[in-house]
Amino acid sequence: LSNELLSHESGLFLRVLSDIIDYRGKRAKKVHTCITLSALEIYNDTLRDLLGKDYPAPVQISMSDESVFIPNQTRVPITDLESVYAWYKLANSKRQTSRTLSNDTSSRSHAL
Numbered sequence: 604l605s606n607e608l609l610s611h612e613s614g615l616f617l618r619v620l621s622d623i624i625d626y627r628g629k630r631a632k633k634v635h636t637c638i639t640l641s642a643l644e645i646y647n648d649t650l651r652d653l654l655g656k657d658y659p660a661p662v663q664i665s666m667s668d669e670s671v672f673i674p675n676q677t678r679v680p681i682t683d684l685e686s687v688y689a690w691y692k693l694a695n696s697k698r699q700t701s702r703t704l705s706n707d708t709s710s711r712s713h714a715l
Contacts, residue, residue: 642694653694
């Protein structure tokens with residue numbers, strides 16, 4: 604774990620993106636790769652864009668037989684783990700939470 608944002612307790616999200624960013628760096632001379640990040644939540648049967656400027660505006664979704672399209676979701680370019688972490692913190696700050704008996708900030712949604 605070479606990056607200071609990663610530890611042995613880091614979650615799967617940061618670890619996987621760290622590996623993807625490292626892999627892109629190793630292939631940069633051969634292949635141009637653009638990594639983007641989106642963050643969505645499902646709350647009360649509504650899909651919301653956690654990185655959008657007009658949060659909590661609902662996101663449009665369309666499906667075909669084999670694919671799901673979310674054309675108006677916000678996609679931010681990712682260049683390093685620091686930018687991933689900053690966007691991740693912003694998205695988490697916009698998630699719906701509420702106090703429960705066992706958790707002061709229990710999530711009220713599912714995040715993707």
